Amino acid sequence: MFYRCEMETELQLLNAIRSGEKGAQRRLYERFAGQAIAIGMRYVPDPDQVRDVVHDSFVKILTAVNQFHYRGEGSLKAWVNSIVAHQAINFLREHERLQLTDLTAEIVEEEEPDIGRISAEELTRLIGQLPAGYRMVLNLYVFEQLSHKEIGHLLGIKPESSASQYSRAKQMLAREIMNYLKNDK
């Protein structure tokens, strides 16, 4: 409708869903689905599996939306994203044996690649291709902003293992990005 050119606020959307307004659930889905897919792809490499993860996430979100505590604009988005991330983590824990990749290679400080030159889409793909342990720790540390202590707790590993997985993951990703940029030239 024309008068809805300004974007509905999260609170308006929530109220619409809670009052049972037809189509409100779908609006929530349409608003966040793209991000949800992007998050899923960072954790789970297979597109069909990403679809499953996002499907289950939205079922969860829409069933639990009445228990969600609104804490200002942006909190709904953060909540939705965190559910997708956890759903993906769940999925990985159940389907992919979490193996900590231990390439004993020395960690050498390489130059940081220029992230500005790579698209978000490509970056997502590269992260999705990292070995399981790297991928998980990198996602949790960088995107979920968990501490190594929390990651250790979540995955049942030592915080130091999480930290070393992270630095190796970072190094590997940097190399991948460099390669990509080189080939792209």
Add this chain to the structure above:
Amino acid sequence: MRDKMADYEAAVPEGLWRDIEQSLSQQKAVAKPLWHRWASVAAIAVLVLGAGWWLWPKNEENAVTQPIEKTTRQHTLIAAAPDNSTEPVFAPVSKPVSQKSIQTDMIEEKMEEKIQETEENQQEQTVRQEQAVTHPVTSTHQQQEKTLPPTPPAKNKTVSLGLYINSGLLAQNQTNSAADKFLSYDEAAEPIITGTPSYNNNHIEEQKEHHHQPVSWGLTLSYPILPHWKLATGLVYTRLHSEFVTNKSTTDQRLHYLGIPVSLQYHLLDGRQWKAYVAAGVQIDWNIDARQERNHTDFPVEKDRIQWSVGGAVGVEYDILPQLGIYAEPGLRYYPDNGSEIKNYFKDKPTSWNLQFGIRLNLGK
């Protein structure tokens, strides 16, 4: 990198919404009613009691001979009443329906029913036997029983089936002190929200842990091995609940354990109604499920390793009926570090007090 990706939206596969909508409407249809859980608890109780009834030796003849023997002794009046009550109780206790749940109020209700039934039976029997008992058996039989000498060791030869709930002691105190911590933490956190960003960049993370008292439900079987000594074993379900609070989030952790206890009881007092004993034993617990919840999502986490523990307790049992007693057992338990990374109550407080309440079915000989 995080900022770069923050608003990235990938292409959404077609038909996804349709599937979600479908799942949602299906989910509404299959919401599992709560009574299902209670029904399964009841079914287990019925099974246990049914097995108990089946194992029960049916020696009706004794019911007649025993009282007569006693009446030839001095205390005709006293002995006849409780001994009469020993045998007829078979019938009412055997009704599995009367033990459907562990809820105490229900049990109390049923107890009353049973006592009534018992009394009815007693009266019937008294009439039938045409004993020299002139007074009908009344509810004062409780008092009379107290005056009886302790039961002979032969009476000890009974297998007991028990159901219990076990919880940490001093729960009140602990929760309060932890709540205080949370409160002061919240106050400290307030400036972050209202806008002193310097706090936000602080990389030292404070994680407050709060471990709730463990709660266990158990099923036990105890068997006399020597006079005064009983060996008990069974199956215990334990639930541990913890909260981890950081500046960013609160994580709820629930661990579910299934354990096997083995303990020895030494009976100090074996009265007709009151029993007192000391017990010591070991328990081995397996973590069957480990979950965490954060931001309304729950996800499985790494399971805990096998957890051993040793413990001691003193117990007092009161038999409402000769075949049915209630008991309380305060005890102390020690959980050695099992070396896992999981944080739980056992790691937080390796030595802790607990209190067990339960009912025991004494399957008599």
